[in-house]
Amino acid sequence: MPIYNLYMGCSVPANYPNYEAAMFKVAETFDMTLEYMEDVGCCGSPNLRAIDFFGWLLVNARTLAIAEKNGHDIVTPCNGCFGSLKDVLHHLQHDEEDLKRVNAELKKSGLSLKCTIKVRHFVEALYTDIGIEQIMSRITRPLDGVGIAIHYGCHVLRPADVTEFKPEILDELVRATGATVIDYPLWKQCCGATVLPVNEALAIRLARDKLKSMKEHGAEFVTVVCPACGNQLDLQQLGLKDSFGEEYNLPVLLYPQILALALGMDESEVGLELNRVPADPILDHLSG
Template identity: 75%
Template sequence: MIRMPMYSLYMGCSVPANYPNYEASMLRVANELGMELNYMEDVACCGSPNLRAIDYLGWATVNARTLAIAEKDGHDIVTPCNGCFGSLKDVYHLLKHDEDYRKKVNSKLKEEGLEFTGSIRPRHFVEALFTDIGIEEIKKKITRPLDGVGIAIHYGCHLLRPPDVTEFNREILDELVSVTGATVVEYPIWKQCCGATVLPVDEPLAIRLARDKLKSMTEAGASFATVVCPACGNQLDLQQLGLKESYGEEYNLPILHYPQILGLAMGLDAEVLGLELNRVPAEPILKHLSG
């Protein structure tokens, strides 16, 4: 019998609190593909970006603690959140390369009987999907290909930067979208931030950044967009509701979490994937598939 991959699932705060559609679609897709995701217990928020800005050692320690708990379980961490992924990867990279800082952090973890050694890796869910399951195995599960659907990908800042730390190649998402049968729509400002992080301090700037992304995507011919970050998904989904008032523009561009897109291509029902919870209705893609 083939042993299917097992992971420690770190959900962070945002997904379970605000995006049950992302969580539900990820769990269902993972189950269909034989990935065993075990929820981590007794773990804290990753602290991104606020804690990092005001207490760097505290931020590093909290993430090292999460990594150390996963080490005790013996499985790589996977997370569906770019912010959590970025924090965990940053701390993992820091402690692997800075022995003095590792000792400082481990002296704090010792109080709980924990230690960071770097024996497991923090990974984004889509990277584990791509690397451990693989495109060919995913392709076998595609029963309702998204032929004729143009999808723009918003990768998100913390997934790609800094590249020597995240070690994430954008082609991973390109291939994961392509395997569904959809066409990846290239657009000029794919690297640009969506503006989610600046929303609490400069709302007009956040709205403008979201508008720039949506405008670039639609002008390039995208019918839909996909994200792998809850904050980015919320920003691009939510801001469409206010752009008519701010700019007199309507985009009506459905923003789907990647597992929702993959789930549709695998023949899963819209309700199972939580599509009714997306703010910009996803009916166009459902009509396309039923037509």
């Protein structure tokens, strides 16, 4: 029964409580103990890294140091938080001088960082520590082979030497539910969420390219493991309908929502009604 330091960040609890709830349902099923980390908050996002590298290092080093106190791996459901924590850890493991500067600051609040802690995305912990076989043995309502396009999200995949995350992880997790993974050309492409603050039109173009590519290759649903990507691909569909008259009708589900449904859980338990593009059509694809 593995125990984890759960790092929520700010976006999932505020914008996607359905993701949080579904993650807990899945974790309970497989005896994963997720303990909310104490005394931590927002990771600052790549925007903080852009304007204030040292501030971003400190904020995330503090989180890492708090987790190091009990030593349990950090897991997070957010690609942004995952990227920040992994990046900071990687940097401080390779830059002694910055680690010294960071530790000098952390010392003031009685903390210190040795860089021994592990940072993991929730889905990777599920894949590695529980395993596909174990997951499949608990599926009671498998999906009927319906086509799902996976949007991994940039900050879980890249830079690969930092994130150490393989796309196969999510492929296999989706297949374990009985669904089919759709191949589409733009699978690696960014959803556009990061550029929203400086160029909204560009962000919309990127979401549109992505949704088009998914739809054209037969996707009926989309799955994501990041609140920012989820928000972008889900919400922009409403805007694209207004501005371009284009309807994609691609429900965007957080991966644990799909798994929880296949594990036999009820739609209200995973907050399906909070997904903006109606996601309940997935219920028609559950057998058994």
